[in-house]
Amino acid sequence: MHSGTSMSTPHVAGIVALLKALHPGWSPAALRSALVTTAWRNNPSGFPIFASANPLKLADPFDMGGGIANPNSAAEPGLVYDAGMPDYIVYLCAMGYNDSEISHLTKKPTHCPTRRPSVTDVNLPSITIPSLRSSITVTRTVTNTGPPESIYWAEIKPPSGTIVTVKPHVLAFNRKTKKMAFGVTVRAVALVNTGYYFGSLVWTDGLHAVRSPLAVRIVNQAPFYSAE
Structure with a gap:
């Protein structure tokens, strides 16, 4: 089996072309979200995905992203994490670029918020926290692409050493409400070795998943509280 960027890129490009034909109005961010959030976490034979490393190891999100692209599921993902120019401007503000620099890029007057935003709040279909000291809350917004009257509930697999909560825990969409925001709070609760630990957040309506x-690295083990 061939692997690597040069092998995956043409396959993903072909899948994206098909998705764009099905959903002409979707943004690049929505297309990416559909691929990431519906990917297989095991290979098509049902076996775990391994990373090309020496020694061989089970793949984590840093190795495989969301997993193996699943074109059929990506065509009907249920929810997408969309993003556009305003989101990328906030990202540049979070990275420390000033109004003048960003305006030069956007070719129009741009102003960053008075309070510097967090780069963790960029509306990506994944959450990475590189330096968790006690707790942090990140925000995300999802857009319903399925039936107008849809209800999704959150299923959480927290990374080791953390407790993860989502508010609201249930998202109820209707014909007027197509987008909903939620907060994800990650709290360090146990001693763990240095490094990244992985988990997941799944929104499901019984049909879509x-x-x-989730990727979290705890950098300060004090104070901690029992997870029990």
Whole structure:
């Protein structure tokens, strides 16, 4: 089996072309979200995905992203994490670019918020927290692409050493409400070795499973509270 960027890129490009034909109005961010959140976490034979490493190891989200692209599920993902120019401007603000620099890029007057935003709040279909000291809350917004009257509930698999809560825990969409925001709070609760630990957040309506990888690195073990 061939692997690597040069092999995956043409396959993903072909899948994206098909998705864009099905959904002409979707943005690049929505297309990416559909691929990431519906990907297989095991290979098509049902066996775990391994990373090309020496020694061989089970793949984590840093190795495989969301997993193996699943074109059929990506065509009807249920929810997408969309993003556009305003989101990328906020990202640049979070990275420390000033109004003048961003305006030069956007070719129009741009102003960053008075309070510097967090890069963790960029509306990606994944959540990475590189330096968790006690707790942090990140926000995400999802857009319903399925039936107008849809109800999704959150299923959480927290990374080791953390407790993860989602508010609201249930998202109820209707014909007027197509987008909903939620907060994900990650709290360090146990001593763990240095490094990244992985989990997932899944929004499901019983038909769709919209999975986002979680990656957390705890950098300060004091104070901690029992997870029991």
